[in-house]
């Protein structure tokens with residue numbers, strides 16, 4: 001086996017034994033109560049999942065295996081001459097549970113380089129879609145076409161022992177992550193750059209190569225991609241993309257099918273598509289106001305207009321977070337370092353000063369603060385990546401790291417098919433009248 005695979009298996013075996021022990025002694029302990037409102041309202045606040053790769057604190061934000069984003073920026077290995085973390089290192093951390101050395105991160109870079117070949121039929125499948133197809137539809141279609149390569153699907157068809165499921169799932173995860181930059185860049189160049197494609201550079205890291213294949217060879221754009229791919233990778237297990245990948249994987253659908261399902265969730269405007277919605281919203285505001293440098297008063301007026309037309313302010317609010325998203329802050333720091341005078345980036349900062357008190361005044365929005373999507377687009381526009389419909393594809397490439405590391409854990413821990421109980425309102429009414437229990 002490979003070095004990383006061996007280390008993962010060793011960690012997973014140890015965790016398996018520990019979890020069995022915990023469940024033997026404490027399996028009957030209650031970890032919460034469920035109200036009727038929670039069943040109707042998005043299951044908010046119900047703890048019903050175990051995800052090892054990261055944990056979200058409502059006040060502080062995400063920690064990946066215990067490390068905050070500033071800590072990752074300090075401790076994860078960097079590309080030569082670079083200052084931002086290599087996403088390869090974050091993947092190692094999420095998968096193995098230990099901070100990688102530079103050698104570990106470089107090892108993953110070379111494994112992903114080796115596994116990055118995308119068969120021709122994937123490009124042909126994407127080419128069969130009309131050019132006006134949304135990039136996320138092209139992306140998920142490309143991933144589905146790539147499913148022909150699944151080791152897990154082949155091994156399962158042959159009759160693999162359930163103890164060994166983790167092994168081909170691990171290989172699929174590594175293959176799929178390795179191939180995604182190629183697919184994403186292909187879609188970008190096909191849709192926006194005259195179908196003129198750029199060969200991968202075998203000397204570059206995973207995120208640097210994605211930037212290169214998209215046609216952005218500026219060193220600071222490569223740094224942005226390393227940061228972007230790191231901070232978007234995971235957000236514990238209950239978000240729509242992670243939860244969907246986990247749920248579909250629990251039916252033993254292979255990693256290609258599971259990840260594609262998750263990314264269809266990411267493509268929703270309340271989830272990952274919000275990054276395109278933010279820039280679209282700012283561009284529309286600029287157009288309506290006739291300025292690319294709106295004042296806070298003008299922004300406030302535009303926000304009120306958005307709200308009174310029954311729309312959400314994209315990039316603001318969160319189902320779990322209750323403070324400014326540290327992923328927003330990390331991008332703001334990047335902006336201050338690399339493009340402090342950029343007008344659009346400054347508008348994002350003015351929106352940050354304007355929106356929270358307005359949302360707070362509505363009295364119903366639980367978190368008036370910005371999330372990750374409020375900032376990402378403006379940084380991309382700075383480098384010329386203005387095609388905002390593409391932004392969620394970048395989020396999806398990054399999210400593969402977290403959801404596929406988790407899928408490896410799911411199979412290594414032998415987690416069962418996920419199947420919560422549901423009820424009908426009729427059953428609820430009967431229960432309220434004292435005729436039987438809805439949880440039976």
Ligand code: NMX
Nearest residue numbers: 270271272274312313314315316317318319364365366371
């Ligand atoms: N603008 C206007 N209204 C909002 C916003 C917002 N940004 N956020 C929440 N609300 C409303 C929400 O629509 C709901 O209204 P109603 O009762 O009339 O249905 C009310 O406030 C209570 O919602 P919350 O409990 O605060 O939020 P919830 O947990 O249901 O939803 C989001 C979380 C993220 C879906 C929501 O805040 C939102 O729609 N934000 C804008 C879209 C966005 O930025 N999504 C990206 C999330 C991050 N990501 O990448 O996935």
Ligand code: MLT
Nearest residue numbers: 234235238239240319371
């Ligand atoms: C995410 O990164 O998945 C989003 O912030 C949504 C969430 O955590 O619910």
